[in-house]
Amino acid sequence: MNPPPLNHRSLLSLSLITLLVVAPHFARLDPRISLAFFAVVLLRVTSLYRPHLRLGRWLLLGITLASAALILSLYPLLMGLPAKVALLSLMMGLKLMECRRRRDLYVVVFLGYFTLITHFLFDQGMLQVAYVVVMVIALSGLLIEAGRTESHSGWPLHSLRLAAGMTAQALPVMLVLFFLFPRLNGPLWNLGVDNSTGQTGLSDSITLGSISRLIRSRAVAFRVDFDQAMPAPPLRYWRGPVLWHTDGRRWGRADLPKTALVSYRSDAPPVSYQVTLEPSPNDWLYALDLPETLPAEASLLADFQITAKDIRQRRYRYSASSRLQYHTGSLSERQRRLGLQLPDTVTPRMRALVSRWRAESADDRQLVNRALQFFRNEPFHYTLNPPLLETNPVDQFLFDSRRGFCEHYATSFTLLMRLAGIPARVVTGYQGGERNPLGNYLIVRQSDAHAWSEVWLEQSGWTRIDPTAAVAPERIERTFEFDLQENTAPGSPVIFSAGDHDLLNRLAKQFGLGLDAANASWHRWILGYSSQQQQRLLQLLGFGSLSAFKLALTMVLAVAALVPLLILLMRWRDRDRPDPVQRDYGKFCRRLARKGIARLSHEGPQDFARRVIRQRPDLQRPVSAIIDLYIALRYGAEDDPKQQRRLRQLVRNFRA
């Protein structure tokens, strides 16, 4: 049997929904592709009403070839995601062109489902998810409508409602599969995912001014959940790249070997936490000073910097632990050499300053304190807009401008220490972070980016010295917040927020924190869900660690357990019920029976009504109204739903 061709209404809704399914891609595709797709859909819709515009086989072939040529000219070799999406979209549009029968409709709808998944390669926000779910319902509604023998005369709302109901019933199955389906680590094959999108973040070298540019961004760098109490703000130093080599202007990393073991002593208890890193182009992780345990795929360099493979451009979640007090022990010859490297830009007045300090102090420790005292007592200012330093930035900063940001203090301090013969290095990373009381986690933003210094002392090994704290202790102790507009004058000092100013601000902040908490859970449980998280979830549920096979078995059993529940739900809905008219009549009879006038089983409605009125003449009006309507609905031609509702109303208001 040949199913009938699709009617206009089906084709029109199919065209409309196809357009909506592809719509979010319009901004991501070449405008010519979007335009071509739009034109194809428009042509399809017009040809519904102007049948002579319907394209012949040859013209269709021509358009197909033209589309292929367009895609190939815009994306040679079909490299990259946009090329694939363009191909998919135009394929769907062309299939829509020749869509006449139910069979074609399935192809278009399946292509639509597939197009929906490609949206997530570009946007993983909650709004996008909501949009995709609505589109899944719409596409499924099309299938449902096509499954009928005769289509509805109006808009197929009933089919959409059924599609929404079915999607809702599919949700528990989806969750079980999502959380229990055995996960593979890493891709099956390398697809060459485009990494063109640039994010801000620390880089592996600094020049003066690079961090102060970064600090204007309120973007989230990472979020941290602590397994125990959060450390105090002055202890929250998130260690990133360690910089050794300088040419006087730029500081860069050294090529240090990876170490297998963590080589420091500590009596402090470990602090363990989970970090969810936002996508960044970098290959290092952040940990509190100093890291102890690391995720399996990460490795530790000899200067306690953590690097990891395959974490670029994706949201990455890892657990780590640190000890906040430590002694790093002896210094290797290589590190001593690197830690004393000097650029050619050292000036005589820098040497004079350091030799004066050396003469005034008994040991290295005292010399470090003397240097910090210098930063504290001399008129140094902490500013986001330092004046431009040209030829010899360190010298100019130390003796002339004296206005700078953390990287100015850290780099010049480190250089001075090296001049004094104390091995020193610059550490970049983040300092502080804001606690979100709603999710009880720490939000570390790009604006928390920081640079500090480490010196090697005989008594304590590598020791963190933060010269910024000497100049602006509030930077370390308080949340760093400032208004960008207020701080535009060059050299003006930063004003630290002392608290929340007014109610509106506080509310806005609360709302922002709430949104971030929702976002964080979204990232943690949905976007960042991986095989590690899966194992953790299973442990939480008391399953311990399961092999992939056992996991699959658990999943199948869980889904199998859902099926009887769904069946119960359906059978409860479909339980044998008399039709509504009969139901209302039954209710009416029960009400009378309670008053002692029970309908006899052989008694028809008219006889019953006559008997009721004989016994209770006062009820004549309502009883005859109900009985007349009942007879009209039950035995007559009346089947107006409005009349059915009226019967229900009458019975509800009936008081015997």
Place this chain on the structure above:
Amino acid sequence: MRLKIPERFIRRCRSDGRGRATVGAQQIYIIPTRQGLGFALLLLLMWIGSINYANNLGFLLTFLLAGLGLVAMLHTWRNLLGLTLRPGRSAPVFKGQQACFEIQISNSRDNERPGVLLNFAAGDPVAGDLAPHSEQTFSLTTRAERRGRLPMPRCTLSTRYPLGLLYAWSYLELAGEVLVYPAPGPHTAITSQSSYQPSPHGDKGVGSDDFIGLRSYRPGDSPRQIDWKAQAREQGLHTKQFGGDRADLLWIDWGHYPGMETESRLSALCRAVLEATEQQQAFGLRLPNLELKPARGDAQRRAALAALALFGEQT
């Protein structure tokens, strides 16, 4: 789509005492359609894509659609569950013609059940959308291959609704039947003339062939038999009277067709019955085991043909 199941393992719904059959939960088969297999392939592709792009939302969508497929299975099953079928009227046919069975399907639920198909094993399906609390009549035809009682063949009630990804069906054996008359044979000349018997009432019977006179009009007389010419002559309203046709009775007799095989003989008798009815002739039927008194009209025709149809069968 057709799956061959060994006959003894087939689960089927049979008519109960009142002739009704209800589709039970255990009697519904379900398999994916071609579109369903396509859908599974689509899910596989989406799953592989999600792994490759390490995209958790991709997984989520893939699993949502998988869940949708699973839910669709239950909904397809539910679309048949609890439908009640009952054989309706069925008119007798001649052998070789299409026998038409009426089947009434009733949906006692609050929900509509769209896209329900009914068909015989070898025949096109009839489709319909069953409104809530309603009854709909489906007519299925099958070729009547054999004379006698034709029991309703096993029919298949099926649906792909809602998503068309799955095909659910149920076998029903309903207690309906159609009477199949013998196929009318070619006209056979009868050798013996003794098939006509003089009418015991002579010419006075009422018939339509020979004009025997006029009588005054009585209400109820056919306008065709009114003597309009007399009316035009203003002689009053008179009705023409006709005498008994040929004044003879026709006996259609088994013994008139010697040397023929039973079925051809029945076909010849069938033809004779049809011709006699066509000529509005009173006739009697004589079979080896049965004799029908002479009469005319539709009832006689039906009785005669039924006797021929059931010849040789236990009644």
